[in-house]
Amino acid sequence: MLRAADSGGPVTEIPDKVMSAPPDTVARPAPRLRAATFAPAGAEPSQTTGTRESESVRLSMDSLSAFFGDLQAVRDASVQFVDGKVTAIIGPSGCGKSTLLRCLNRMHETVPTARVEGTVTLDGEDIYARGVNAIEVRRQIGMVFQRPTPFPTMSIRDNVAAGFRVMGSAAPPRKQVDGIVEETLRRTALWDEVSSRLKESATSLSGGQQQRLCIARALATNPKVLLLDEPTASLDPLSTQKVEELVYELRGSVTVVIVTHNMQQAARVSDSTAFMLNGELVEVAPTRTLFTTPRDTRTESYITGRFG
Amino acid sequence: MSVRPSGVQRAAADRTARSLGRRRAKNMVMLGVMYLAAALATLPLLLILGHLLYEGASSLSVDFFVKMPQPVGEAGGGLANAIVGTLVLIGIASAIGLPIGVGAGLFLAERKGTRYATLVRFLSDVLNGLPSIVMGIFAWQFLVRPLGHFSAAAGGVALGAMMIPLVTRTTEEMIRLVPTSLREAALALAYPNWRTSLTIMLRSALPGIVTGALVAVARIAGETAPLLFTAFGNQFWSTSLDEPISALPLQIFTYAISPYDEWHKLAWAGALVLISLVLIISLAARYATRSRFGRSGD
Numbered sequence: 001m002l003r004a005a006d007s008g009g010p011v012t013e014i015p016d017k018v019m020s021a022p023p024d025t026v027a028r029p030a031p032r033l034r035a036a037t038f039a040p041a042g043a044e045p046s047q048t049t050g051t052r053e054s055e056s057v058r059l060s061m062d063s064l065s066a067f068f069g070d071l072q073a074v075r076d077a078s079v080q081f082v083d084g085k086v087t088a089i090i091g092p093s094g095c096g097k098s099t100l101l102r103c104l105n106r107m108h109e110t111v112p113t114a115r116v117e118g119t120v121t122l123d124g125e126d127i128y129a130r131g132v133n134a135i136e137v138r139r140q141i142g143m144v145f146q147r148p149t150p151f152p153t154m155s156i157r158d159n160v161a162a163g164f165r166v167m168g169s170a171a172p173p174r175k176q177v178d179g180i181v182e183e184t185l186r187r188t189a190l191w192d193e194v195s196s197r198l199k200e201s202a203t204s205l206s207g208g209q210q211q212r213l214c215i216a217r218a219l220a221t222n223p224k225v226l227l228l229d230e231p232t233a234s235l236d237p238l239s240t241q242k243v244e245e246l247v248y249e250l251r252g253s254v255t256v257v258i259v260t261h262n263m264q265q266a267a268r269v270s271d272s273t274a275f276m277l278n279g280e281l282v283e284v285a286p287t288r289t290l291f292t293t294p295r296d297t298r299t300e301s302y303i304t305g306r307f308g
Numbered sequence: 309m310s311v312r313p314s315g316v317q318r319a320a321a322d323r324t325a326r327s328l329g330r331r332r333a334k335n336m337v338m339l340g341v342m343y344l345a346a347a348l349a350t351l352p353l354l355l356i357l358g359h360l361l362y363e364g365a366s367s368l369s370v371d372f373f374v375k376m377p378q379p380v381g382e383a384g385g386g387l388a389n390a391i392v393g394t395l396v397l398i399g400i401a402s403a404i405g406l407p408i409g410v411g412a413g414l415f416l417a418e419r420k421g422t423r424y425a426t427l428v429r430f431l432s433d434v435l436n437g438l439p440s441i442v443m444g445i446f447a448w449q450f451l452v453r454p455l456g457h458f459s460a461a462a463g464g465v466a467l468g469a470m471m472i473p474l475v476t477r478t479t480e481e482m483i484r485l486v487p488t489s490l491r492e493a494a495l496a497l498a499y500p501n502w503r504t505s506l507t508i509m510l511r512s513a514l515p516g517i518v519t520g521a522l523v524a525v526a527r528i529a530g531e532t533a534p535l536l537f538t539a540f541g542n543q544f545w546s547t548s549l550d551e552p553i554s555a556l557p558l559q560i561f562t563y564a565i566s567p568y569d570e571w572h573k574l575a576w577a578g579a580l581v582l583i584s585l586v587l588i589i590s591l592a593a594r595y596a597t598r599s600r601f602g603r604s605g606d
Contacts, residue, residue: 105496107492107495107496110492110495112421135498135499135500136498138495138496138497138498139498142496142497143496144496145489145492145493145496147489149487149489149490149492149493151490151493151494151508151512152490152512153511153512153514162494162497163497163498165503165507166497166498166499166500166503167498214493217497218496218497221497221498
């Protein structure tokens with residue numbers, strides 16, 4: 001045992017290393033969760049031009065615990081995700097990384113017997129508050145999974161546009177959809193590879209292309225946050241590189257949270273890194289700091305390869 | 309190490325060679341058995357088709373499809389009313405069996421762990437095992453007796469009740485084959501549960517469900533027992549749901565047990581048409597639901 005329990009308790013002092021402003025002083029206008037309207041990518045220039053001093057917290061998790069029945073998968077985790085930044089979550093298998101991620105867009109509750117305690121706030125609004133619809137939350141917090149999941153009955157184009165089908169009146173006008181699809185595919189560096197075969201089945205693409213298509217599908221509806229659950233775990237090195245480059249490109253335009261097994265990947269793509277162990281969020285710090293001068297001995301043991 | 313293999317090594321090599329030969333022989337035998345089994349599985353169908361062609365093809369003519377049955381002794385005549393009657397009955401049965409069956413199957417797949425689903429699944433299996441004549445009694449009890457007369461509707465209900473469990477179980481099986489990761493992907497894309505069930509899960513399973521539905525249609529198209537005291541049969545042209553209606557299986561039955569050679573021939577031809585009808589429905593529906601990406605993705 002690596003002293004997993006003896007230092008005990010939540011790491012309450014860590015968030016101030018990641019953020020410069022506490023969430024309640026954030027002055028940006030918080031769009032209401034139930035009144036989301038569609039805006040094309042880049043329509044909010046202010047969110048990309050923020051300097052280091054004006055960093056704002058987009059998504060915040062406060063003393064959150066997640067359960068599957070009696071099993072507690074995440075213990076009292078608090079972490080803040082800065083707008084436009086990439087945050088990586090690392091840790092050994094089964095430490096609760098994915099569960100923590102799935103609590104951020106209320107996917108955790110889709111599993112029977114699963115429940116959540118604590119709060120997650122998006123732009124100051126509690127996504128677990130009574131009356132907040134999980135569907136609305138997921139509209140603003142997109143997610144991509146470990147294995148590519150293109151919808152097999154839809155064409156490449158329709159996959160990218162799939163999110164619009166359930167947006168009702170908030171969906172972009174039909175005439176604009178093709179333009180948004182192209183823009184999104186360019187953004188995910190897929191356009192040159194698929195522009196001549198948009199009407200073909202999405203399952204005809206390679207695994208790496210499928211995964212980038214899934215990222216494009218999640219981005220097309222212009223979410224504020226993108227959650228990536230080990231997005232390269234089933235990909236070859238070249239495809240992995242492309243996805244990593246894409247994640248790197250996305251900083252500034254969308255807040256990214258990426259769960260990864262791969263510490264090098266976390267070091268390459270992220271601004272901040274969180275280390276989890278046995279359901280506990282051990283340490284959150286700027287990526288460089290966490291990998292060079294970790295404060296917790298367990299973090300140090302893990303990143304130096306002594307376990308996991 | 310010496311270059312020449314030692315005695316022990318040679319013996320081992322011999323053993324390997326012998327065992328390889330044995331394995332090859334075993335492989336050939338097993339392969340042969342499997343080919344035989346595959347051939348035997350299709351043999352009944354081929355025998356039946358061949359025999360029907362041999363006995364019935366000569367009686368097939370345009371008249372058979374457009375003329376009404378003739379009294380004994382008069383040449384010619386056809387089974388136009390029985391063909392249309394069978395189509396009407398299939399239509400009623402499908403209108404009942406498909407929506408209920410697909411809906412129930414979707415429910416069983418999406419709520420598979422619940423006690424209600426377990427109960428429904430069990431009852432569905434019981435219903436599936438029910439003798440078809442009992443379905444006829446059911447329709448007779450609840451439609452024929454209260455209304456006081458046989459009718460196409462009663463026959464269609466009996467056949468539809470037979471279809472429900474067949475369609476339910478195939479729908480459930482096919483939807484459960486769709487990976488749950490697709491459901492998660494849809495939910496994460498802000499699809500509501502019902503949209504996920506309908507446009508992702510059900511849609512992805514559709515080719516399999518259609519195949520299952522066709523098997524169900526094929527099953528009920530040839531049923532005779534449930535129709536004996538519901539649709540009853542009719543020597544005359546009728547498409548009214550409120551009146552007795554003719555059906556190919558009933559007509560085949562009537563003709564086959566008659567003492568007249570000409571009617572026997574018509575029975576053979578009727579059987580051939582019945583099988584062809586099932587075949588055509590299958591092919592047409594498969595064509596209609598083929599993957600629009602030109603790949604055999606089901």
